[in-house]
Amino acid sequence: MNLDPTALRAEFPSLSLTSGGRPVVYFDGPGGTQVPDRVIQAVADYYREANANEGGAFATSERSDAILAEAHAAVADFLGARAPDEIKFGANMTSLTFHVSRSIAATFSPGDEIVVTSLDHEANVSPWRAIATDRGLVVRTVGIRPEDCTLDLADLDAKLGPRTRLVAVGYASNAVGTINPVGEIVARAHAIDALAYVDAVHLAPHHPIDVAALDTDFLVCSAYKWFGPHVGALYGRRDVLDRLPAYKVRPAHDRFETGTQNHEGIAGTLAAVEYLRSVGRRFGMERAARFAPRTGRALELKCAMAAIRDHELGLFRRLMEGLAAIPRLRVWGITDPARFETERAPTLALTLDAVSPRDAARALGEAGIFTWDGDFYAQALIERLGLFDSGGLLRIGLAHYNTADEVDRLLTELERIAAGH
Numbered sequence: 001m002n003l004d005p006t007a008l009r010a011e012f013p014s015l016s017l018t019s020g021g022r023p024v025v026y027f028d029g030p031g032g033t034q035v036p037d038r039v040i041q042a043v044a045d046y047y048r049e050a051n052a053n054e055g056g057a058f059a060t061s062e063r064s065d066a067i068l069a070e071a072h073a074a075v076a077d078f079l080g081a082r083a084p085d086e087i088k089f090g091a092n093m094t095s096l097t098f099h100v101s102r103s104i105a106a107t108f109s110p111g112d113e114i115v116v117t118s119l120d121h122e123a124n125v126s127p128w129r130a131i132a133t134d135r136g137l138v139v140r141t142v143g144i145r146p147e148d149c150t151l152d153l154a155d156l157d158a159k160l161g162p163r164t165r166l167v168a169v170g171y172a173s174n175a176v177g178t179i180n181p182v183g184e185i186v187a188r189a190h191a192i193d194a195l196a197y198v199d200a201v202h203l204a205p206h207h208p209i210d211v212a213a214l215d216t217d218f219l220v221c222s223a224y225k226w227f228g229p230h231v232g233a234l235y236g237r238r239d240v241l242d243r244l245p246a247y248k249v250r251p252a253h254d255r256f257e258t259g260t261q262n263h264e265g266i267a268g269t270l271a272a273v274e275y276l277r278s279v280g281r282r283f284g285m286e287r288a289a290r291f292a293p294r295t296g297r298a299l300e301l302k303c304a305m306a307a308i309r310d311h312e313l314g315l316f317r318r319l320m321e322g323l324a325a326i327p328r329l330r331v332w333g334i335t336d337p338a339r340f341e342t343e344r345a346p347t348l349a350l351t352l353d354a355v356s357p358r359d360a361a362r363a364l365g366e367a368g369i370f371t372w373d374g375d376f377y378a379q380a381l382i383e384r385l386g387l388f389d390s391g392g393l394l395r396i397g398l399a400h401y402n403t404a405d406e407v408d409r410l411l412t413e414l415e416r417i418a419a420g421h
């Protein structure tokens with residue numbers, strides 16, 4: 001069954017906002033998505049009914065503990081982890097990566113190597129560079145093929161070697177939408193006994209993720225990119241986490257969740273997972289055979305993400321076809337429709353010959369269409385494409401709550417802007 005965005009949109013209060021008298025169109029999802037009412041409600045309910053610290057012998061603390069435990073289980077199902085304690089919450093992906101990189105690198109020796117890529121968001125690069133400086137490690141950077149903004153896998157092979165201890169790679173580019181062959185990259189890392197650290201922040205709202213099938217050691221994402229609050233989540237394979245030293249205070253029972261967490265945000269994260277589960281139940285279950293032998297919530301979530309993927313790909317194709325007809329406009333990254341299914345997230349970056357990304361985003365914003373411009377912290381990529389000094393890219397990020405009408409409205413406005421109006 002095809003996902004029907006109009007049925008789902010009613011659940012998102014912010015989708016009915018207007019700007020300048022026109023309904024707002026949110027194509028800003030890669031910077032953070034809108035949230036359904038049940039997420040807002042869960043955050044408020046936490047404060048009303050369960051607001052307490054962990055481990056107390058009284059009702060609100062017990063309620064709070066139950067919510068936190070269920071949220072770990074829910075995100076484990078969302079990512080395909082084997083157990084709830086493989087999920088660690090934190091402030092955001094960046095903070096989690098700075099944090100756990102310190103534990104991971106404590107097991108490395110000076111001269112050991114970490115491989116990063118120039119397609120990645122800096123949040124999966126800078127923490128590794130910082131810890132490398134602290135510990136005398138070497139960072140090697142995999143290049144890209146600028147013609148289609150894909151990773152240069154031959155260069156990856158050249159950068160892997162006997163001293164490689166970790167490969168940090170993005171699942172999908174938050175700037176140009178490329179989906180990397182992460183399963184293959186994890187296998188190459190494991191073949192030389194290196195760990196794999198996957199940044200799935202960009203892919204998570206668009207595509208089923210299965211950490212067990214990927215066999216990755218780590219995978220990170222952020223709930224605010226998939227219809228939840230500003231909370232980060234890290235998956236770490238149990239045996240790998242268990243053998244890392246932990247930077248924790250002595251009495252803390254969890255080795256990687258430091259201090260008091262954002263309980264209300266985690267309650268909202270649980271609600272976001274339950275929202276996605278409902279999408280699966282309503283629109284996804286005919287895809288269940290693909291995800292055997294999963295059952296229950298884990299299966300419903302995979303079906304949800306597969307239904308979302310199908311809907312977004314349809315919108316993406318419509319957008320690409322429309323853009324092809326607009327003169328003096330260039331789409332960066334993969335443009336061959338035959339590759340969309342396996343290699344493209346529904347995020348598109350473009351430049352206009354005569355209008356800067358900032359001016360285009362401003363003009364769209366005035367028309368009620370919200371997009372991002374700039375480098376989106378994918379700084380190495382923007383530099384490699386030679387776009388750093390000209391303001392980077394204009395980014396159109398589709399989400400499952402977007403509609404064909406919204407894509408058409410964007411195309412009309414872009415046509416006007418490209419024509420200099």
Ligand SMILES: Cc1ncc(COP(=O)(O)O)c(C=O)c1O
Nearest residue numbers: 092093094121123174201202222
């Ligand atoms: C691909 C990617 N990785 C990492 C991040 C950083 O995530 P966070 O804001 O949770 O630190 C972002 C944020 O935009 C992102 O798009």
